[in-house]
Amino acid sequence: MPRPIWNGAxxxxxxTVPVELYSATEDHTIHFRQFERGTSDRIRYRRVNERTxxxxxxxxxxxxxxxxxxxxxxxxxxxxxxxxxxxSRTIDIEAFVEVNEIDPIYFQKxxxxxxxxxxxxxxxxxxxxxMADTGKAGIATFVMRGKEYVAAVRADADKGVLILDTLLFAxxxxxxxxxxxxxPAPTTARGKELDMAVSLIDSMTExxxxxxxxxxxxERVLKLIDDKKAGRTVTPEEAPAEPTKVVDLFDALSRSIxxxxxxxxxxxxxAAKGAKAKAEPAEDLxxxxxxxxxxxxxxxxxKGRSKMTRAELEKAVAxxxxxxxxxxxxx
Numbered sequence: 001m002p003r004p005i006w007n008g009a010x011x012x013x014x015x016t017v018p019v020e021l022y023s024a025t026e027d028h029t030i031h032f033r034q035f036e037r038g039t040s041d042r043i044r045y046r047r048v049n050e051r052t053x054x055x056x057x058x059x060x061x062x063x064x065x066x067x068x069x070x071x072x073x074x075x076x077x078x079x080x081x082x083x084x085x086x087x088s089r090t091i092d093i094e095a096f097v098e099v100n101e102i103d104p105i106y107f108q109k110x111x112x113x114x115x116x117x118x119x120x121x122x123x124x125x126x127x128x129x130x131m132a133d134t135g136k137a138g139i140a141t142f143v144m145r146g147k148e149y150v151a152a153v154r155a156d157a158d159k160g161v162l163i164l165d166t167l168l169f170a171x172x173x174x175x176x177x178x179x180x181x182x183x184p185a186p187t188t189a190r191g192k193e194l195d196m197a198v199s200l201i202d203s204m205t206e207x208x209x210x211x212x213x214x215x216x217x218x219e220r221v222l223k224l225i226d227d228k229k230a231g232r233t234v235t236p237e238e239a240p241a242e243p244t245k246v247v248d249l250f251d252a253l254s255r256s257i258x259x260x261x262x263x264x265x266x267x268x269x270x271a272a273k274g275a276k277a278k279a280e281p282a283e284d285l286x287x288x289x290x291x292x293x294x295x296x297x298x299x300x301x302x303k304g305r306s307k308m309t310r311a312e313l314e315k316a317v318a319x320x321x322x323x324x325x326x327x328x329x330x331x
Contacts, residue, residue, distance in 0.1 A: 006144050007116060010127070010153060010162070012093040017123045018116035019091075021144075021164065025110055030221050085143040091153065091164070093138035099154055100306050102137065106167045113153070113162035124162070132157035132290050133310040157289045196253035203257055207295070285314045293317055 004020035011017075034043035047056045063080070064072035115124040131138070131154060138153040149166045156163055177183065189197070220237065227234050285293065293313040297305040300320040305313060 004114070005111075008089045008091060008142070009116075010091045010093065010113065010138075010140075012127070012138060015123065015127070016090075017127055018120050019113045019124070019162070020116050022112045022114060023109075024112045024163065028215065028218060030218060030225075084146050085148050088142035088144065091140045091142045091151065093140045093153060095139050096134070096136040097139060097152075098307060099135055099137045099152075102152060102167070105173060107152075108166045108168055111164045111166070113164050125160070128155045128157065128160055128162055131155035131162075135290065135307075135309065158291055193253065196257065200253055200256050285318055288314075 002022055004022055006021035007019070008021075009016050009018045035041060036043060047058065047061065048054065049056050062077065063075045065075065066072055115121050136154075139150065140153060141148060141150050143149070150169060152165045152167055154163050154165070155161070224234060288296070290310040290313065293310060294305060296317045297308075297313055297320070300317060302313075302316045302320050305316065308316060
């Protein structure tokens with residue numbers, strides 16, 4: 001069983017929910033050691049004084065902050081420890097915001113929040129349900145491992161779990177206008193080109209299924225390791241195709257849409273899934289989660305659904321379905 005990397009409590013108003021924090025993601029990058037070619041000798045790094053060439057003990061190393069004139073301000077480790085923020089015991093939610101108002105660029109790392117003990121399950125479940133129904137995220141600051149974070153606490157109703165996302169601070173986000181020199185000047189797209197681009201996007205729109213995507217590079221590295229271990233010949237991958245030179249944007253968009261209509265861009269089984277979904281009887285809306293209601297609202301093209309509460313979504317979906325049922329009765 002994984003061990004929590006932080007424990008404390010989530011506070012909102014006068015409600016306190018003791019929790020434990022677990023990492024929700026893992027890095028599957030393949031790591032290598034370094035060797036001198038033609039030998040089995042490992043390469044090691046040493047901390048060396050650049051003037052004397054002698055190795056320096058870790059305890060004799062201090063930190064230096066470089067100034068504009070090339071000089072340094074020397075800082076002792078103990079001096080940093082004295083001003084380091086103390087470890088937080090609580091995640092105090094200061095405000096609630098719409099989840100979709102947080103630009104994805106701010107999200108840094110995701111964690112699960114678990115109730116600390118069984119006796120806190122009721123309070124934890126209440127917070128999950130309330131946050132899922134409102135579609136809100138709680139914004140808080142807390143300290144973990146000597147670093148202060150701003151975080152968003154949100155709920156996954158389907159899994160019944162609270163999620164904590166550490167966020168970047170506003171001054172950590174770069175301004176693309178200042179950083180990128182090749183941004184085009186703002187222009188108004190031609191009517192037909194814009195319509196074609198929107199049509200292409202619509203034709204390629206589908207439900208997000210993360211399991212459809214794999215880290216194929218890591219798979220190839222593992223195969224390379226396995227082939228070399230077994231003494232098999234390594235077959236290089238084919239070079240990627242050269243990008244097509246777009247001369248006529250409108251023509252390229254037209255051909256892209258035509259390719260989608262002819263089935264060239266469809267994934268196997270997609271059409272069958274859609275037909276099956278339409279044939280299924282309507283669900284009892286009261287039993288559906290907010291995520292399921294949002295999916296139905298998207299299919300029924302309900303406007304303003306992203307800002308609706310669960311109750312508002314249920315009413316909107318029910319209203320959007322009524323005309324269809326009326327026409328069926330009339331026929």
